Amino acid sequence: MHTAEEKLRERIKELTCLYEVTSLIVNCDYEQIEEVLRAIAHCLQRAWQFDADALVELQTSSLNIKTDEEMGKSVFLQSSIKVFNEQEGFIRVGYPSSKYTQSDFLIEEQRLLDNVCLEVGNLLERKEIKENQVDIRRQVEQADRLRILGEITAGIAHELNTPLANILGFAELLRERIEGDADAEKDLDKIISNAIFSREVVKKLMFFACEMPQERARVNIVPIIKDAIDLLGTTLSRNEVSCELEVSQENITLKIDKIQLTQVLFNLIVNALYFSPPKGKIVVAVCEHQETVVLKISDEGIGIPEDMANKVFDPFFTTKPVGEGSGLGLSVVHGIVKSHQGTIKHMPNSPSGTIFTIEFPKL
Template sequence: MHMITAEEKLKERIKELTCLYEVTSIIVNCDYDQVEDALKGIMHCLQKAWLYSEVAQVKLISDQYNIATPDFPDDPVYLESSVKVFNKKVGGLQVAYPRPKYNEDDFLKEEEKLLGNVCLEVGNLLERKQIKDNEIIIKRKMERADRLGILGEITAGIAHELNTPLANILGFAELLKTRVTKDTQASKDVDKIINSAIFSREVVKKLMFFACEMPHQMSLVNIGPIIANAVNLMEPSFKKKKIVHELNLGDQPIFLRVDTIQLTQVIFNLVLNAIYFSPVKGKIGITVKETNGNIQISIADQGPGIDPKTRDRIFEPFYSTKPVGEGSGLGLSVVHGIIKSHKGTIKYRSNKPKGAIFTVDFPKI
């Protein structure tokens, strides 16, 4: 490395100060939806600030990004500094020269300090992005909870309003049937009315589950046998699609205060959904475990998963991703209502490499 004159040193300080100013400007004006573009701009600023700027190349590797300038060398000599987000290392920034023309002595001490300062700024940017992302997630969850709450109130009102006329339809249809015994066609028509009224009453019952209006028969039970029985009842459905299912209940009994019939409904609905969306010869995993004072039930399938665009609507009544005629759209809303009334939560995440995992958490009271 050649000796640097006072004039060259001054030029280097100006380049470094200019770099810091430009980096700060990029971050101040950064749109959080275009953070990658901002990072590329910061990397370009770093290139210009180095002593041999015409050959300097920059690379950023982190848990979210892997960006390098176009001519980053295969066998570089480089300076590196850590990028930290909330005091945790998430990656690093490298500024490199190509070997063998350049070596470690070609880097200036001031450049090492500059890289450290830029890494601090990049860490601050990524921190702010993470805070913003978390705010958006929390806002969406609150909006979803508000929407489901309003739907619950409306649904409860509708269910109560429908209960009385349905009871009247059913009662008078039963009376009418006793009077038309000689007219075969009329008797068949009355049977259709009765069956339709019973079906409608079941829909109302499901709406009341969603609205948390159904009474509980709560008792402290070992939930393992209840879940095992519910899964065993679905054996014909598993065999029909040649689906392999694994039930993992652990070695110890797991006790929970729960309405056993409603818990069975939750398992039925979630497993039947998993069977419906699973490919032939697919695999479904049902796992029950106790963690941090919670009882967790997970049901994983290998189906197509859920489109991110519709993910927030899957627990709404009458919303279904199944073809018309194959689903009422009440399965998951019933599950949501039962779990909510037991003070629990249900979450969805993608299965890897494909499929869906529904996780139900019940507090162990």
């Protein structure tokens, strides 16, 4: 039987714990969520009747915090952490079973634990809401930039097409007139090759601006992927990089524009090739699920720096030296994937490199 003084002392400990937990949550920096949850665990430990022997474990989907790493066998009270009415984890507070039994817990301790779990769940909900708001704002800003740039680049592409066609046409006519002049032919070849390169940039601009007509048909994409890899075979060999194809089955049907799918593959494989070390390996993996088709392209390069991870799909953004990249390749890929109602994301490869994952819906 507890005396009135002992009961009062326990109530003070519980109220102090609630006050400390509330203060931690109110002043929480969402970037330091682990430190806050660790502090909450120690607050709970101090609030228990036999605090010197109390053990606390706080677990969420991404964290597992213990006040004693070797908790061993114990008796404990437990309560669930819920985020948007879904169980996200739990908190349990216990004693070593060698010294205590379940009867050593107080009824008030279970109530305290339930209240703390409720507060932690509210904290995790607010963190998720804030992260979603940041993501939505970033998507809106990017969509607005893409819309404006799309209008500008569409105009630029149309304006450049005519003079480029004239340059190539007159260069071909001029070649016939200077036949036999080796130096002049060499210079003319440079003009033609640079004009062709410029025309390819214009094509990318038109892809980005969604000016290229899309012709979607239901086709088996496996042969298309094999053809794209075969066409890059010489370039891969010259750079001493291998490219392997892994498919879940030989017939994977998807309603897609074949030319645009090839454009996606070319851009991603060439990009992977550029950053791959000699003797490196690029893996193209295709897997069919019930409602989607997932395409993964992984390399063993240097990977994407964390501070640039959110910029890789921005138009004209490139980490390549001047003259070696227009910064449109991944923007074009992003636009094509989006036009097919798909999604594209990237993540680090292990031990090094990058994995681009594209998910197309089966429409």
